[in-house]
Amino acid sequence: MNEQPTSTRIALKWGLFLGLTLILITLVMYVTDQSTNGLFNILTLVAMIAFLVLGMREYKMSTGGYMTFGEGVGLGALLSAIAGLLSSAFITFYNVVIDPTIQQRIFEQTRDKLEDQGLSDEQIDQALEISQKFQSPGFTFIAGVFGTLIIGLLLSLVIAAIIRQNKANPFD
Template sequence: MENTTTPAVTPSSVGIRYGLITGVIVTIISFLQLALISDPETPVRWLSAVVMIVAIVMAHKQFKKLNNGFMSYGQGLGIGTILTVVAGVISSIFSYVYMTFIDPSYMGRVMDLTRAKMETQGLDEAQIDQAMAMTSKFSSGPLTIVFGILGAAIVGFIISLIVSAFTKNTRPEFE
């Protein structure tokens, strides 16, 4: 007789699977926002964060379903962090491709809007020029990808800290 046991589910396998799905969804949202909405300060930008939170909760549910209903806090934290990093990689690469090849004038329009907002806030020209120079350094080229991934990792870790506290279900010590 052949042994047909299924391999144990791991936090990384669930995190990667849901990260790929979430990355595609966030990329679609990002594309729609970049292509259709001229102001980057729109409330639609928060939709990606909501998608991330929902994806983390769903990934935790799936992990617990495949793990007899149990998930430790650390496993939940790992799943959420891996999920957001994978989604961040996909989304950051898309943003770089979009701003570099599809619509190279996008960052110029954003910089113009930012300059106008700073002027209405009463900042002087030297402060505005300094802020615009710093922004252009960090929002162009491959640094867009690096900061996108770092941002996703940090935000994902923080979200996972909170969500995992609610979704964990540790295995009893003496079972």
């Protein structure tokens, strides 16, 4: 029996791959103490684009070369949500259990960058005080999931518009 994979299965598969890739990127970032390095943000974005394209292409091929815009966006959103859940769970676990001092080191690196930009101590203290309010494990997890979902959804809008291929006769 030759079963066609569903969009949910494809999103789960590529969401798991993306989630594991985001975990690996985060782990390298934390271990090398490069939490404020923008290169990791670019690497994350490239990984998201690559896995969204791979997921949508697989779905399109499994349906005989057709994928509507809505199917692509839905698949991308689900794929991103799965990846966000995985990577956010890892980041929360890492920050709470493996290395609870990581947040403090990130704040110190941020302070150094803000000092290099010429901000006063008062401005830096105020900025760091505001950002510390959003560093609870629960908020970090929820923000990570929704952040990944929103970025994935925005990327999916563009990628699905490029990859989509509607049937000439929608009643076939």
